[in-house]
Structure formats: C-alpha cells, structure tokens
Amino acid sequence: xxxxxxxxxxxxxxxxxxxxxxxxLASFYFTGRGLGASGAVKSVVVTTVGTVAxxxxxxxxxxxxGASEGESPLKSWLVFEVLxxxxxxxxxxxFAGRLKLKVEHSPKIxxxxxxxxxxLGGILFGIGSQFGRGCTSGAALSGMAVLSTAGFxxxxxxxxxxxxxxxxxxxxxx
Amino acid sequence: MxxxxxxxxxxxxxxxxxxxxxxxxxxxxLEQAGFSSSRKLAGVFYGYDFVVLRVFFxxxxxxxxxxxFFHYFEWIDLSLVYVNPTFxxxxxxxxxxxxxxxxxxxxxxxxxxxxxxxxxxxxxxxLVGIFIGISLFGFTYDWWVDFVFAGxxxxxxxxxSLGMRQGSFAFMLIAVALIAFxxxxxxxxxxxxxxx
Numbered sequence: 001x002x003x004x005x006x007x008x009x010x011x012x013x014x015x016x017x018x019x020x021x022x023x024x025l026a027s028f029y030f031t032g033r034g035l036g037a038s039g040a041v042k043s044v045v046v047t048t049v050g051t052v053a054x055x056x057x058x059x060x061x062x063x064x065x066g067a068s069e070g071e072s073p074l075k076s077w078l079v080f081e082v083l084x085x086x087x088x089x090x091x092x093x094x095f096a097g098r099l100k101l102k103v104e105h106s107p108k109i110x111x112x113x114x115x116x117x118x119x120l121g122g123i124l125f126g127i128g129s130q131f132g133r134g135c136t137s138g139a140a141l142s143g144m145a146v147l148s149t150a151g152f153x154x155x156x157x158x159x160x161x162x163x164x165x166x167x168x169x170x171x172x173x174x
Numbered sequence: 175m176x177x178x179x180x181x182x183x184x185x186x187x188x189x190x191x192x193x194x195x196x197x198x199x200x201x202x203x204l205e206q207a208g209f210s211s212s213r214k215l216a217g218v219f220y221g222y223d224f225v226v227l228r229v230f231f232x233x234x235x236x237x238x239x240x241x242x243f244f245h246y247f248e249w250i251d252l253s254l255v256y257v258n259p260t261f262x263x264x265x266x267x268x269x270x271x272x273x274x275x276x277x278x279x280x281x282x283x284x285x286x287x288x289x290x291x292x293x294x295x296x297x298x299x300x301l302v303g304i305f306i307g308i309s310l311f312g313f314t315y316d317w318w319v320d321f322v323f324a325g326x327x328x329x330x331x332x333x334x335s336l337g338m339r340q341g342s343f344a345f346m347l348i349a350v351a352l353i354a355f356x357x358x359x360x361x362x363x364x365x366x367x368x369x370x
Contacts, residue, residue, distance in 0.1 A: 010206065010207060010208040010214075010225070011203075011206040011207055011208075013207055013208075013224075013225045013228035013229045013232070014228055014229075014232050014355075016203050016206055016207035016229050016232075017207075017228055017229040017230070017231065017232025017233045017236065018232055018233070018236050019199075019203045020200070020203045020204070020207075020229060020232075020233035020236075021232060021233040021234070021235065021236020021237045021240065022236060022237075022240070023196060023199045023200055023203065024233060024236075024237040025236065025237045025240035025241065025244070026196060027196050028176070028177060028237070028241060028250070028255050029176040029177060029178070029244065029249070029250055030176065030177060030178050030179060030184065030192050030196075031177060031178075031179045031180070031189055031192055031193070031196075032176075032177030032179060032180035032254050032255050032256055033177075033255070033256040034237075034256070035196065035197075035200055035284075036284075037282070037283035037284035037287060038283040038304065038308070041283065041301070041304045041305055041308055042308050044305065045305055045308045045309050045312060046312070049309070049312065060312075060315060060316075061315060061319070062311075062312040062315040063312055075190075077189060077190065077193045078193070080190045080191075080193035080194045080197065081193040081194065081196060081197035081200070082197060082287055083194060083197060084193065084194040084195060084196065084197020084198040084199075084200065084201060085197045085198075085200050085201030085204070085284065085287045085288055085291070086197075086201060086287055086288075086290070086291045087197075087198055087201065087291070088197060088198035088199060088200060088201025088202035088203075088204075088205070088288075088291075089201035089202065089204065089205040089210060089287065089288035089289070089290075089291030089292055090201075090291040090292065091198075091202060092201070092202040092203075092205035092206050092292075093205050093210065093291065093292030093293075096205070096206070098205075098210065098292050099292050099293055100292070100293050101293040101295060102293065102294065102295065103294070103295045103296050104211060104212055104213060104294055104296055104370070105213075105296065106213065106370075114296050115295070115296060115299050117278050117279060117280070118212075118279050118280065118281070118296040118297070118299045118300040118303065119279075119299050119300070119302060119303040119306075120275075120278050120279065120303065121275045121276065121277075121278040121279015121280060121281065121300060121303060122275065122279050122281075122286070122299065122300035122301060122302060122303015122304045122305075122306070122307060123275070123303040123304070123306050123307040123310070124271050124272065124274050124275030124278060124279070124303075124307060125271075125272050125275035125276070125279060125281075125282060125283060125300075125303070125304055125307060126275075126303060126304040126305065126306060126307020126308040126309075126310070126311065127271055127275075127307040127308070127310060127311050128267075128268045128269065128270070128271030128272030128273075128274075128275055128307075129268065129272060129283065129304075129307075129308070130268065130307075130308060130311040130312075130318075130322075131264045131265075131267050131268030131271060131311075131318070131321075131322060132264070132265055132267075132268025132269050132271075132272060133258060133259070133261070133264070133265070133268070134258065135272060135282055135283045135284065136230075136272070136276075136282035136283070136284060136285075137200075137282070137283070137284040138258075139258060139265070139268075139269075140269075141230065141233060141234055141237075142258070143257075143258045144234040144238065145234055145237035145238045145241060146238075146241065146252075146255060146256070146257045146258075147238060147331045147332050147333060147340070147343070147344075148257045148258050148259075148260065148329065148330070148331060148332065149260040149262075149327065149330045149331065149332045149334075149335045150258045150259060150260040150261070150262075150265045151258060151332070152332045153260065153262060153265040153266055153269060154265055154268070154269045154272075155269075156269070157265070157266050157267075157268070157269020157270050157272070157273060158269045158270075158272045158273040158276060158282075159218075159273065159276075160269075160270075160273060161269065161270040161271075161272075161273025161274055161276075161277075162219055162273040162274070162276040162277040163219055163273075164273070165273070165274055165277045165278075166219040166220060166277055169277045169278060170220065172216075172277075172278070172280075173213065173216045173219075173220060173280070173368075174220050174222070174368055
C-alpha cells in the first residue's frame with residue numbers, strides 16, 4: 001500500500017500521544033493543573049477591553065479583572081504556556097522544514113472561502129469555549145486525564161457534533 | 175510529593191517558567207504529530223486520517239494512568255490537582271458549539287496556535303475568530319450567566335457519574351481506545367486517500 005508522503009514526515013501518532021501525555025502528566029505533577037489554550041485568548045480579550053474601555057470593563061463581571069488595579073490578566077499561567085506553544089511549534093516546524101506562509105485549503109475551495117470558514121470556526125470555538133469552561137485542551141483533554149465528568153462531556157460533545165456536521169461541510173475538506 | 179507549585183515546594187514565579195517550558199513541549203509535539211495542518215486534523219471526521227484520535231486518546235490515557243500510579247505511589251496528592259467542575263448543560267452546549275467550530279474552522283485553539291507558528295494564515299485568522307468569539311460572549315455575558323452556572327454537579331468524577339469503580343472505568347477506557355485504534359486502521363485502509 002502506498003504511504004501518504006506528507007504523513008510519513010510526521011512523528012508516529014502513538015509516540016506523539018505518549019509524549020503529549022507525559023507533558024500533561026508533568027503539568028499536573030509540577031503545577032497541579034493541566035494544559036490549555038482558549039484561556040490565554042480570554043486573558044488577551046479581557047486585557048484589551050480593560051485597556052480600551054476601563055469604565056465599561058469594571059462594571060461587567062466578565063471583563064472586571066482587565067480594569068482592576070491588580071496584576072494584569074496577561075500575567076497568567078496560560079498566557080506563558082501558549083507563548084511556549086508558539087515557540088515550540090516554530091522550532092519543530094523549522095527542524096521539519098515546514099515554515100511557510102500559506103493558506104492551506106482543499107483544491108475545491110478558494111483561499112478566500114477557507115479564510116472565511118476559519119474565522120467563523122474560530123468565532124464558534126471562542127463562544128463555545130466560554131460555555132464549556134475551556135477548549136479541547138483545557139476542558140476535554142486535561143479533564144479526561146483527571147477523570148472529570150465535564151472532560152468527558154466536552155470531548156463527546158465536541159467530536160460528536162463535528163461528526164454530525166461533517167457531511168454538510170465536506171466541500172470544505174474533501 | 176506533587177503537585178510541587180501548589181504546595182510552595184517550587185516558588186510562585188517559577189510557575190510561569192514551567193508554564194512556558196511545558197508549552198514548548200506541548201507546541202513541539204503537536205507540530206511533530208501534524209496538528210499544524212487543518213486538513214490532517216479534519217481527516218478524523220472523514221476517515222482519511224485518524225491522527226487526531228490516536229494522539230488525543232493516547233495522551234489522555236497516558237496522563238490518566240500516570241496520575242493513578244503517581245497517586246498509588248503517593249508521589250502526588252490528587253486532592254490538590256485541579257478537576258474542572260461539571261455544569262452539564264453548559265458543558266454540553268459549549269462542546270456542541272466547539273464541535274461545529276471544529277468542522278467549519280478545521281482547528282481547535284491549541285492546534286491553531288501551533289499552526290500559526292509555522293505560518294498557516296488560516297490558523298492566524300482562526301485565532302482572530304477566537305478573539306472575536308470570546309469578546310461576543312463577554313459583551314453578552316448577562317444573557318448567559320444563569321445558564322452557564324445551571325446544572326452544577328461540582329467536581330464530579332466520571333466513574334461516579336456512571337456508578338463504576340475508578341479502576342474499572344480506567345480499564346474500560348483503555349479497552350475502548352485499543353478497539354478504536356484497531357478499527358480506525360481498518361477504516362483508513364478503505365477510505366479514499368486525500369492528498370494534502
């Protein structure tokens with residue numbers, strides 16, 4: 001059987017999963033918490049609103065910490081962690097020769113369609129992560145590792161819904 | 175005994191250094207696994223590439239089993255480990271919205287950061303989308319706040335929810351993963367390859 005040339009350049013998925021599991025375990029062992037991603041963007045949102053409109057921010061529960069006198073929400077665990085993800089991805093991509101500015105999309109759609117879909121997807125993920133108290137990393141993966149019910153609900157809901165809508169979105173991908 | 179930072183065995187500011195180092199590995203391994211490509215990620219929903227399922231499931235099980243053993247050997251005090259609370263209506267709704275976001279956008283937040291780092295422009299605009307989405311939620315927070323805190327089950331564990339013993343659930347999860355690994359190999363062989 002012919003192997004996918006692109007795929008063969010990547011790490012074995014079980015090995016990658018095992019290493020990711022060890023990183024997650026290390027995170028629990030050292031810091032008592034799992035990994036995350038959407039929370040860092042929330043810190044940026046809260047800080048931005050707190051800076052641009054401090055009066056409005058201090059009057060609303062969601063943005064309150066962005067306008068308070070204390071430490072900036074940007075000085076948070078997740079912001080540092082996500083900066084690490086950015087550099088870690090960059091280093092890995094550099095070694096693998098994958099650094100390239102491009103819009104990746106199916107040949108059946110234009111770059112413009114892909115970018116519109118990506119923004120929409122991001123907006124949905126942003127909203128969903130606030131209801132779900134975290135995203136695929138913070139709520140689902142880290143939640144499953146500590147066997148929290150919320151982690152399993154999040155995982156099943158994320159992947160289940162994506163499967164449910166996969167047929168309708170197939171033009172975007174295949 | 176861990177967790178070290180929580181018990182002040184490691185000072186508070188080191189926590190940020192640790193966060194950065196853990197992030198480095200997190201981003202590095204995601205990129206090495208191919209999570210910097212939305213078309214590779216989307217493969218799991220069409221059956222042409224199951225890397226997401228393999229990496230995600232292996233990672234969750236490795237960390238879960240690791241935590242159980244660390245607890246057994248008394249290397250970690252699990253009562254100090256953060257367990258995300260379950261507000262089931264909100265968790266279910268949020269997950270569903272995120273699932274739709276996944277199939278439309280092709281990334282989740284973590285993978286989009288990783289993909290943006292190697293120059294994927296679609297990942298960068300996905301991140302802008304997350305920023306907009308969280309802002310929209312924030313500006314309309316008053317509308318959702320009651321719903322977000324409804325159905326509070328506290329820091330409940332999944333085996334308690336299902337009325338199982340912890341060990342039995344862990345064993346079952348590993349069995350499900352192994353079956354899924356085998357079944358998806360079978361599916362992958364039969365689904366038309368997608369070039370990306």
